[in-house]
Amino acid sequence: VSTTRILEVEGLSARYGHVEALRPVDLHVEDGELIAILGPNGAGKSTLMNAIMGLVPTEGRVRFRGRDVPRRAPAEAAALGIVLVPEGRGIFAPMTVAENLELGAYLLSDKREFARRHERVLSMFPRLKERLTQTAGSLSGGEQQMLAVGRALMAEPKILLLDEPSLGLAPRVIEEILQTLGELNRQGLSIILVEQKAPLVLTLARRAYLLSVGTIAAEIDPRTIKSHDELAHYYLG
Numbered sequence: 313v314s315t316t317r318i319l320e321v322e323g324l325s326a327r328y329g330h331v332e333a334l335r336p337v338d339l340h341v342e343d344g345e346l347i348a349i350l351g352p353n354g355a356g357k358s359t360l361m362n363a364i365m366g367l368v369p370t371e372g373r374v375r376f377r378g379r380d381v382p383r384r385a386p387a388e389a390a391a392l393g394i395v396l397v398p399e400g401r402g403i404f405a406p407m408t409v410a411e412n413l414e415l416g417a418y419l420l421s422d423k424r425e426f427a428r429r430h431e432r433v434l435s436m437f438p439r440l441k442e443r444l445t446q447t448a449g450s451l452s453g454g455e456q457q458m459l460a461v462g463r464a465l466m467a468e469p470k471i472l473l474l475d476e477p478s479l480g481l482a483p484r485v486i487e488e489i490l491q492t493l494g495e496l497n498r499q500g501l502s503i504i505l506v507e508q509k510a511p512l513v514l515t516l517a518r519r520a521y522l523l524s525v526g527t528i529a530a531e532i533d534p535r536t537i538k539s540h541d542e543l544a545h546y547y548l549g
């Protein structure tokens with residue numbers, strides 16, 4: 313099967329002062345793939361997502377469909393179709409659900425296209441539909457995460473980056489969100505899913521990268537992971 317790479321990361325590194333949060337990292341995502349980035353607290357997972365978006369100063373390259381993504385220009389990355397749902401969701405609490413969704417499509421002027429995307433997001437997350445006039449801050453944690461994903465989808469991403477969408481949510485809600493991500497992936501969306509709790513995503517991901525102290529320690533084929541012990545082996549080295 314011939315595939316094309318939607319995203320290629322080459323020698324991407326980032327530092328905060330003297331802290332080398334990300335050592336040169338190489339990874340790629342094939343078109344239509346859902347990959348997972350796993351790793352313990354402080355491994356550099358969020359830094360990697362922010363580095364891909366150009367939200368932090370980096371060295372190295374990020375290519376989208378073979379074309380260089382300008383560094384330190386997150387709006388340009390987003391315009392190319394690379395969209396991040398950040399850790400902590402990044403929604404605007406005092407604004408309504410509807411307003412938050414609108415922000416996701418701020419680059420769009422075509423009203424019919426806006427309506428089409430809006431309809432699609434609300435059919436995917438019916439709970440948001442019932443709460444359009446409510447402030448985002450008054451939503452439950454799970455609903456806020458759905459709003460964050462919904463807002464990202466309003467930008468019609470080509471590749472969606474999600475930084476620990478399960479954080480602080482009940483297992484049932486996590487299950488619901490992961491199912492939606494699986495569905496989006498089946499519809500052809502490329503996804504990078506950052507997750508600390510590996511068992512959650514290994515059923516969903518085609519491949520997984522294990523990040524440890526700012527570096528890719530292993531690439532894992534989830535189909536070959538047969539037990540929790542084996543996974544622990546990856547984590548502990």
Ligand code: ATP
Nearest residue numbers: 328331333351352353354355356357358359360508
């Ligand atoms: P978590 O799962 O806890 O979110 P993570 O894998 O996402 O962790 P990062 O948040 O990327 O890890 O952090 C990687 C390293 O960089 C950590 O040692 C962290 O303390 C450091 N770091 C992150 N942000 C900053 C910052 N703004 N200033 C200084 N150091 C930072």
